Amino acid sequence: MKFLMPTLVYSEENCVLSHSAELASLGSRALIVTGKSSARRCGAFADVTAALDKHGVSWVEFAEVEENPSVETIMRARQVGCKVKADFVIGIGGGSPMDAAKAIALMIRHHDQDWEYLYDKTAETSTLPIAEIPTTAGTGSEVTAVSVLTRHDKHVKGSIPHKIFADLALIDGKYLSGMPEQILANTTMDALCHLYESYIHSAATDFSRMCAEAGIKVWARSKDIVLGKREASPEDYQNMMNASCMAGMAIAHTATSMPHALSYRLTYSAHMAHGKACGYFLAGYLREADPVEVNHILSLAGFKTVEELEEYYVVTCGRDEVPLEILEQSVEEVFANKGKCKLPPFPVYEAVIRRIAGI
Ligand SMILES: [Fe+2]
Incomplete structure (x- = not known):
């Protein structure tokens, strides 16, 4: 290790x-x-x-x-x-x-x-x-x-x-204080994807999970701000930065996984913001993983179920209709890349990637 x-x-x-x-x-x-x-x-x-x-x-x-x-x-x-x-x-x-x-x-x-x-x-x-x-x-x-x-x-x-x-x-x-709400939502979603993808990863270790778990807990402190339920204080903004930094430390050890791999085509061809594009695949990714581990990291962020996380994504980032051909292309590219298929801690077949992509 x-x-x-x-x-x-x-x-x-x-x-x-x-x-x-x-x-x-x-x-x-x-x-x-x-x-x-x-x-x-x-x-x-x-x-x-x-x-x-x-x-x-x-x-x-x-x-x-x-x-x-x-x-x-x-x-x-x-x-x-x-x-x-x-x-x-x-x-x-x-x-x-x-x-x-x-x-x-x-x-x-x-x-x-x-x-x-x-x-x-x-x-x-x-x-x-x-x-x-x-x-x-x-x-x-x-x-x-x-x-x-x-x-x-x-x-x-x-x-x-x-x-x-x-x-x-x-x-x-x-530096976050004047940021437009939508960008704050998309970027903090990126941080959550880093934390979850790093935790549910074939390269995860106790050390990388230490960073991910701590990051998820800090991330959860500013959920209600992104939901528009209260105003952010300077401490909240520092928390958002710290969660993102801890997420960075986690992925520095594991890399990201399937949601990121699938997101790049959405960003390139459908011009979807990076965090929003990764979040698009996050719920699908978690549904393929070990339910015990998934429940653990959901609860650390204050989500009861994957559906609740999905709802948070829709409310904060919005759910765009992505043309089917772009999703097909994402799946095809990721499935053709043997290295990417080894990132999740579960076996990856084409059908699995298609389920994660929602097609
Ligand atoms: Fe990212």
């Missing part, structure tokens, strides 16, 4: 400014990687630049990371980073900028390699130092080694083979 969590994590209010010295110690010139606007809107960008300015660390911004970042974006960011001689990378945002930051740090370090290096399983994985500042409560990318990129040449989205942990994660719940 192996347990590795090499990222230094601080999770508290104002932690970017409180730990500015640790952030600044990563280098002398930062490439700050963000999406188009959310890093600025939530205040994280201002905190990070103030922290760097305080310690005389220069920085350059690359604010062009799109949702589901492409290999082309990584290579453009690498060009910017190399031009200014960046010696560390800071990702601010949801999964897309944080995942991109890892791949960019890899490619700047290997500046003489072309994009295929990203997918080279035999290539060395050294990177520039990386700090991650999450501004959503879903991905856990700040503590996972995963970088999910989109390959337009193959019309797919998936993880690159390099396993890249950030050196530092600075987690502040206040």
Whole structure:
């Protein structure tokens, strides 16, 4: 059994400014990687630049990371980073900028390699130092080694083979406070999928389950906020971030499972948000698993039955009609991938995947 969590994590209010010295110690010139606007809107960008300015660390911004970042974006960011001689990378945002930051740090370090290096399983994985500042409560990318990129040449989205942990994660719940309700619902659903998929997983260990169980309990504290039953306090937002972070630690050890594997086609072809697309398959996945284990993790989150969880999903994320051909394609792709079929702790036949997909 192996347990590795090499990222230094601080999770508290104002932690970017409180730990500015640790952030600044990563280098002398930062490439700050963000999406188009959310890093600025939530205040994280201002905190990070103030922290760097305080310690005389220069920085350059690359604010062009799109949702589901492409290999082309990584290579453009690498060009910017190399031009200014960046010696560390800071990702601010949801999964897309944080995942991109890892791949960019890899490619700047290997500046003489072309994009295929990203997918080279035999290539060395050294990177520039990386700090991650999450501004959503879903991905856990700040503590996972995963970088999910989109390959337009193959019309797919998936993880690159390099396993890249950030050196530092600075987690502040206040960045969630202005988030639109729908995004909060979708991203916290992503965190729940990470927790449940990691727990019901062929690679689960007592250590990974320790993270998943703790994460589910913390996740459950903010359920009624996502349901719109009460206003969120700063503590609630920090809880949402912590649940997402613990979920990240869980999947860092097990990976995700069938709901995530099936979700990628929905996101690529039906443009469904990531957390919502994963949640689409969650109830179906749990129905295939050991009922004793399922009841345990449902009760930790305050759900009595799988149906109650499904209802929560419909109320918070909404249930879209997905064209049958897209679901058929998802099933076909996942069934053709032997590695994905080994992720659940139960035997996987085509009929099982079809049941999970609801077709
Ligand atoms: Fe996810």
